[in-house]
Amino acid sequence: MGPTAITLIVAGALFVLVLLWAYRVAHRLDRLHVRTDLARQALVAALDRRAVVARAIAAVLREGADPDLEALGTTLATDADRAEAAPFAEREATENEMSLVLGRVAAATAGLVHPTELIAEIADAQTRVIMARRFYNDAVRDTRALATRRPVRWLRLAGRAQLPGYFEIIERVRA
Numbered sequence: 001m002g003p004t005a006i007t008l009i010v011a012g013a014l015f016v017l018v019l020l021w022a023y024r025v026a027h028r029l030d031r032l033h034v035r036t037d038l039a040r041q042a043l044v045a046a047l048d049r050r051a052v053v054a055r056a057i058a059a060v061l062r063e064g065a066d067p068d069l070e071a072l073g074t075t076l077a078t079d080a081d082r083a084e085a086a087p088f089a090e091r092e093a094t095e096n097e098m099s100l101v102l103g104r105v106a107a108a109t110a111g112l113v114h115p116t117e118l119i120a121e122i123a124d125a126q127t128r129v130i131m132a133r134r135f136y137n138d139a140v141r142d143t144r145a146l147a148t149r150r151p152v153r154w155l156r157l158a159g160r161a162q163l164p165g166y167f168e169i170i171e172r173v174r175a
Contacts, residue, residue, distance in 0.1 A: 025146070026157040032143040036164045039136040043167060044088065046132040047095060050125040054080040054098060057105065057118055072108055076101045092169055099170040130171050140164045 054076055061073025079101050083094040102122070147158045 022155055022157055025152060029143070029146055029152070029158055029161075032139065032146060033161055033164075036136070036139040036143050039132070039139040040088065040164075043129075043132040043136045044091075046125070046128040047091065048084055050122075050129050051080040051084040051098070053118070053121045053125045054102060057102075057122060060118065061105065061109075069108060072101070072105055076105060089165075092167060095169045126171075129169075133167055133169065133171075137166050137168075140166050 058073040058077035058080065061069045061076065064070065064073075076098070079094065079098040083091065083098045086094045144163050146152060147161075147163055152158060
């Protein structure tokens with residue numbers, strides 16, 4: 001066996017190793033995109049649930065005798081409707097507005113007696129939104145970390161998939 005044959009064997013082995021590595025990375029990147037999509041669906045579901053609970057709170061506020069609370073309830077219902085109807089790319093701003101209104105509701109109703117079910121529901125919905133947002137942002141971080149590596153970009157292992165964006169909203173508004 002001459003030096004040319006050994007060179008060809010080594011080059012072929014390296015080529016096969018690079019192909020195996022590229023296949024594994026492309027497969028991992030595909031799984032990360034699936035994970036990100038599933039996390040986005042869970043986040044949207046949690047945000048939708050929070051909007052439903054916010055509308056229930058708004059209905060209770062609008063039934064009261066206080067005109068300030070009625071106006072706040074109307075604002076909350078409007079913000080919940082807008083947040084739920086907004087496309088995902090624009091949902092951050094509408095969710096932040098709704099979070100601010102929920103904070104104002106908590107401050108305005110601090111001394112009042114609340115239906116226990118609604119307090120538990122909004123607390124649960126807020127916690128689910130926080131968890132879903134963190135899971136989504138973790139999936140986005142992992143996907144972006146792998147997709148932005150130089151070898152992955154050079155070999156175009158991500159295909160034409162766009163990099164997912166983070167979802168940043170106000171987690172808790174203090175009264």
